[in-house]
Amino acid sequence: MKQVFLGFLLTFSFFASAQKNAKEILFTVDSKPYYTDEFTRVYNKNLDLVKDESQKDLNQYLELFVGYKLKVTKANKLNLQDNPQYQTELKSYRTQLSKNYTTDSKVTKELVNEGYERSKKEINASHILILADENASPQDTLTAYNKVEAIRKRLLNGEDFDKLAQELSEDPSAKENKGNLGYFSSFRMVYAFESAAYKTQVGKISNPIRTKFGYHLIKVNDIRNNRGEIAVAHIMVVNPKDGEDKEVAKTKIEDIYKKLQQGENFEELAKQFSDDKSSASKGGVLNRFGSGQLSSNEFEDGAFALTKENPVSSPFQSKFGWHIVKLIDKFPIKTLEESKVELENKVSKDDRSRLITNSLTTKLRKKYAIKRDNKVYGNAVKAVTNDFYEGKWEVPTDLKNTNSKLFSIQKKDITGTDFLNYIKLQQKSGEATKPVDKLVDKLYIKFVDEQLNQYYTDNLENDFPEFASVMEEYRDGLLLFDLMEKEIWQRSKTDTLGLKSFYETQKSKHVWKTRAKAVIISSTKMDVVKSALDMLKKNATSQEIKDKLNTKEVVNVMTSENTYEEGADALPANTKMEVGISDITKKGDYYFVTKIETIIPAANKTFDECKGKIINDYQQYLEQNWVNELKKEFTVKVNQDVFERVKNQIKK
Template sequence: MSLKQFFLGLFFSMSLATMGQNNAKEVLFTVNDKPYYTDEFARVYKKNLDLVKDESQKDLNQYLELFVGYKLKVNKAYKLGLQDNSKYQNELKSYRTQLAKNYFNDTKITQALVEEGYNRLQKEVKASHILILVDENASPEDTLKAYKKIEDISKKALAGEDFGALAVQYSEDPSAKENKGDLGYFSAFRMVYAFESAAYNTPKGKISKIIRTRFGFHILKVEDVRNNRGEVTVAHIMILNPKPEDTDQDKAKNTINDIYKKIQQGEKFEDLAKQFSEDKSSSSKGGVLNKFSSGQLSSEEFESVAFSLSTPNEISKPFQSQFGWHVVKLIQKHPVRTLDEMKIELEGKIGKDDRSKKITASLNEKLRKKYTFKRDNKQYAIISKLVTDDFYEAKWKQPENSNKYTNTLLTINTKKIESKEFLQFVEKQQKSGTAVKPITKLVDVLYEKFLDSQLTTYYDDNLEAEFSDFANVMEEYRDGLLLFDLMEKEIWERAKTDTIGLQKFYEEHKTEHQWKNRVEATILSSTKMEEIKKALALLKKGTEVQAIKEKLNVGDVVNVMSNSGVFEEGNDALPKSTKFEVGISEIQKEGEYYFVTKVDKVMPKGIKTLDECKGKIVNDYQQYLEQRWVDDLKQEFTVKINKDAFEKVKKQLNP
């Protein structure tokens, strides 16, 4: 995800929360006589109130300063002509399309689809299928040929022939030769809607009717139905798989087996995860992962083991995935969430699914009732004769003089739509698979589609005029996109490329960026005092760490573990009593563990180089440049604040 996507995605979600507000407004301030109103200020303040972490930004006086600075930047963007950039215009159009989706919904139908999807999510279906490929826009002849194939196969399956063998012999799914058509377990929203419906409507052990999807014709056999496993929270310890060039290919496996033995000996899973797990995103949290459901992870092996655990704190045996060797501990199992908890998520899935076609049909019906529209039948009679049977073979082209067909064919309210637009629509529809005959009837069918598309376009074009909430959010988006482009141009790129300015800023602030004391060390640990004493004695004799482990870890018992690297003061893996001096420490006890630390090198605390703290320096430099820039903008533009209006809005927001 790009920075812009993140920035505007957050902006988008916040903007939706403002819909429905319509406060009375006064001019709050002007920038070069352009007015900005109290209602917008109040709306944005309320929207961001729970998101800001800096308490000073919740202060209304401070927030007004930020808001004025924001509008100054937007004015600067317009002054520079950034709104004329084609990339900006395309992005704005894309975001508008995303936002408009909220106005193309049918609440009643959506609710029914949400409930259907939720009910299906209670179960997971195991099914096998046979596919005969045919493009959804294939000719009637090719479509019929494919249908005859699947029909013959269906008869064989219904007659009792082995479904898996039929899949191997006839299915055009490339994986069928290996898996006999087996799709494994799946739940709602994992397959195309028609296929999913067939799976959930076919009893266990039975074969479905013939199904048509965009891939072709299918039949499926439901092998099993089970309750949805819900979600699970687990912790894990992972040792990464060896690289092909590693000399010791068994090191990861041996290490995870040693860790597992330590767990069996009673050592804490969380402590071992912090010390040894190579999944750095979870090791500091004792190996705990975010909860997940079936099919959510990219490792089937990991999911299978995680869901096989039944009792909290139960620990798996070591196993290997495509990422590494693991042991997994069950933290908690979570049943399928309630309908209320999943509603928003399910609505989003429906919008991306074939289910949305039902919503589209409902919208078309409503728009036909909402707007006044009229077709010029005389003009329609003229242009309908231009469409020939070439359409069925996707060879029909608009007349070369189609631009002459500028007479009005359709009027929606006051908007007039020319005949040539229908001709363009017809030409594009040749790939839609519409094969109604005769041609006169086909043109009538295409016209109805054209009418629906034009009504939808008219509705879309007028969203700002019909819905003030939509207009407000789009205005915020328009400014937000411009602001991003401006900040990138004026601040972010400059902070990255201005090497002289960055170096100077670093020199002025380098004392704020310090390393703590660090050591390059090896840490030996054990829960047994007698074993760590042996390790210490061997270490003092100069014995290599690997040799110490081989000597003390006898049979299946792991008595000693090691951890090597560079550790900064405060690192969880470094014993807190470690002395930052070269040499071998005495035995140290922390919690249930005994430690011995061999320090090979000490790196005292000191100022980080620019390269070592560049990310933080660049970020701080950006903020510094931005503040100076806002001060310059206040000189470039004339800002006048209506203090009376501001006092009124303060009382409204903080009564």
């Protein structure tokens, strides 16, 4: 809920940073000014986003904008900004936002382009893994490397890759899959592994490849073009629950398939019988997708196997249920421009990000000249002992020789003691470089790099005014969420008496139309519907009608039983809301006959039947009353002359 709320709020107020140099004050809240530039930018930004036409009215929009500022003022007055949870969340948002400023755009672009070019192909590869931890000692690393080299020599001498993978690979899955990883494209494997796979020819075996898991030998079995994306429609019958008759679902999907073979309309059958309610109303149409985007390989493979010549699948089963899939269209992979944002996001979460970080660090070393005090550094080196390798080393209690400045980043001093505290924390990293002085040299480089990056990140507001503006909006947004949660949302859920009292005033807005408990019978054959009509008149059940008119080979009739509200799409057109059996009607290729068993008169919905809508309306009611109270608590003064000029400028 908070993500959705902040997403809307930041859209609303992304440009709402106070303009200290604005020429005119639009309004004040307890003497705090808010300027015309801010209001104009917010309004123009949201003009095409708001659905309520009244919110496009400038007078109405000013009311909303003032209300927003009143709520933020109230949150600050209540000191919600001091809440530890708020501060933690704000820090988290800042970390996320800062990623846009702590990357090297040139390196990012190169990695995006590389990832895109690789995405044009899908590789089927097998591997043999010899485990070696990232922080393994040089001796253990060498042992793993020698082991994998020995295996590679056996492979180059003609031994079978699958057999050696089963026998020698330390990837547990290799016992079952013989090391085969299936098809993958860019961003599916760790970067070093991916790069080696894409650089190895089909049928060839790579040199040993080091990743965080260990050493790999990769054999590329096949390379195929990326299948792109596909648009399909489907009819689904869900798998039965445990204990239910599994043949029922299978029989139903087979009956539907028979009707398709008889020439009946796919979209109409999907609307009537598909259990995927999110797509049924659209004739079974799904959003287009590519390889690996769905959670069912069976469905993806079944869909991509379709062609223009054979556009409809026979029934097949996935872990979700039975499907019949119809091809709508196939699309080639997206262009680089279309994929850019998605690829940038993947790069930031991938091993590739280390390359970007290293590039930025190189620039920061040039931006912030570091001059080390070698005397303080020497004292720090002397303080570290071999106990480090056993995780037992402690920072000395006497720090007079290391408390001095080790180096500075602009006005920030970092002491030798800061470095020693960092070294203590690194004992958990498994760092095994020897002897100790070499270890400290290595850790010093990492320490300086981390300090440079941290200083740069901590001071983004000073270097990038737009970053400072967006962070200000995050601060207000989080405060406002906490305030709304306290004043409106929780109250609307827990104030049972108030909620039910509000419901009593809103009854007339929440009513059921006349409803009917009915049986609907459909067929593409007039004579079949006539037979069904005769049977209905003799009080035959739906099952009896299906048993009589359907055969093992042909599904002539389908039935639906439910309670329908007057005007519901599922009811045949012009159905009279009265007990009895209708005449035969036709829509498209289908003939319908409806038997209404019971009529439920129009009535007010009970509280439970419309509780969700009542809660939503109650929240809006509470919020409006609350804003009115805030206007009494704080003094709002609008400069009407300035506002009129703003309106004229916007209308132009």
